[in-house]
Amino acid sequence: MGLIDKVKSYLRKPIEEKLEQAEMLSSGSPVFSPFSGNAYESDVYRAAVDAIARNAGKLKSKHIIYSKKNSERMQGDQHLNRILQVRPNAYMTAYDLIYKLVTHYYLYNNAFAFLQKDDRGNLQAIYPLSPTNMEYLTDPSGTMYCRFLFGNGQHVTFPLSEVFVARRFYNSNDLLGDTNTAIMPTLDLAHTQQEGMEHAIKSNATIRGILKTNQIIASDKLKEEKEAFVNDYLTASNHGGIAAIDQKYDYVPLESTPVTIDDKQMDAVKKKIYEYLGISESIVNSTYTEDEWAAFYESVVEPLALQFSLELTDKLFTEREQAFGNSIIFESNRLQFASNKSKTDMLKELIPLGLLTTNQALEILNLPPVEDGNKRLQSLNFVNQDKADQYQNVGGKTNERNPARGDQGTTNGK
Structure with a gap:
């Protein structure tokens, strides 16, 4: 069974005849079509998107239950966490899923995935979708649906409640992100630069001179004379670099000065593409510093994590379940990218406060x-606020023994 047939089998209410296109307040249309500019063909744009998707793929999604009563965060359903963290469907890993969704997010400014649920509303699998067209529809009751058209010509309609949707440049359309038309002139310029370099390299293989005969000869004989001249004088074997010819020929050399592209011009185009995606070149070529990584995480990866978290939380849990603290979060151990000095300095500050286990x-x-590494260590130089007064001499009274100093207490300050 193909993927399309598989997801079609999960659609519980085939009510196509009752659906109509969703009405919008904006002037846009609730129809998505992948932008035909094909930005992914640009090596600079592709490398930049790949860098974002690779790093976002390291995010770990998990189901948690937050208790408002005691402000604790408990682990959620293990089956759901396995889908989110290991194998979202039979075809890909969790890393593959996030990588694909993030890639679609930056190529089309819209990313879609089908959330397969059982009859009780429990998540069974997540399938990223690559439609050639998507249309928002509504039924008479106002429930919204998404009708997808795929490359094989098949239509599949899902309730919006079972479709993951992530939008970028969410501005002019009420339901969809805008296209990447703003960056296309820059991508065209990058393509022109690449072609210019190719032509500059090939120019050395074009005509570099004209061999003129002073008599009329047949075309086949003329070709033979040209080949003989090239073999005799225009090959590497002519070490002297001098050609000796009689009055039968006139050789006129042609000056070929290929136009080369300045490095600053190429860097300027790259910079515009990187700025459009919100990253720096150091992230693309993996030469980033600790501060550069932190800026990239906070400005690019973290907003993606927040957007994906909110969307999955809303689509996987009812309002009642969310009220009881159920949510999906995306997190990453940012400290693994910190320098050893930063890690050591942080541990020196946090361990004495008892904030970290071994x-x-x-x-x-x-x-x-x-083993036994889940115990917390804490310095005795800190005291509970409720007991702080017991360790001070108040009004000349005897101090309690101060375990932080290891003494037995004093009397009247002596």
């Missing part, structure tokens, strides 16, 4: 956990 500290240092 295993949590080892994880920050990219070291394996140890």
